[in-house]
């Protein structure tokens with residue numbers, strides 16, 4: 651018997667917490683067709699890279715991320731060559747990492763900052779993206795033997811990016827301004843597991859329960875305007891309550907729950923599809 655052909659997905663060029671690369675199989679079949687796919691929580695753009703819409707609007711609240719996408723879209727190969735120069739064995743040491751992290755935090759040169767953001771993503775601890783209160787990037791050195799330079803993935807991104815507009819803005823702006831004919835895939839920072847239906851006060855990665863509710867409300871409003879919205883989140887009573895007008899699909903995801911990745915367990919996730927009545 652021949653094995654069924656496995657579809658190979660395009661990998662994002664950035665490491666990103668909560669990236670959807672490993673659950674594309676569950677997400678993609680749920681996305682309705684449309685003229686433009688809007689992703690208000692872009693992250694590493696795993697869904698953008700693996701769909702085939704005529705146009706895209708990609709946005710995120712993180713200005714460093716969106717700047718990198720805009721520059722890679724515009725410049726392509728010269729930027730890839732420039733960024734590659736940072737990936738040397740000389741730069742893969744604690745001392746050089748902290749020096750380059752400082753340079754990133756002080757630089758006002760947009761192209762240098764974009765290349766350094768990629769360097770920090772691949773050399774920093776776990777590919778995390780974290781800032782202190784003064785908005786200084788503060789992730790420690792990652793100690794990787796030989797950080798990968800994602801040349802092939804960046805070329806692919808540059809090519810696909812010609813169909814996209816990249817904007818740095820809050821999800822409320824992106825969703826409320828969505829034009830007719832769009833489809834929205836929203837992947838917010840998740841609510842913590844074990845949340846009850848009535849919990850109100852929490853903020854995870856700066857994203858509050860109030861924002862989770864606001865997202866569900868404006869998804870409902872967009873659906874009433876004829877724009878379908880698909881949202882990912884953890885399967886908790888709180889999420890089921892705020893997504894009650896959506897069609898829900900549940901699936902299990904393998905999760906690493908320890909820093910060294912040796913301890914794993916399954917977490918249940920939901921996809922909520924908000925469609926017109």
Ligand SMILES: C[S@@+](CC[C@H](N)C(=O)[O-])C[C@H]1O[C@@H](n2cnc3c(N)ncnc32)[C@H](O)[C@@H]1O
Pocket residue numbers: 666667668669670671690691692693694695696697709710711712819820821822837838839840857
């Ligand atoms: C779970 S990640 C998205 C992951 C993405 N789907 C992927 O495949 O990599 C959530 C994203 O939401 C962004 N974000 C957090 N708060 C936001 C807000 N208020 N408006 C827009 N984006 C926000 C974060 O910067 C982060 O990139």
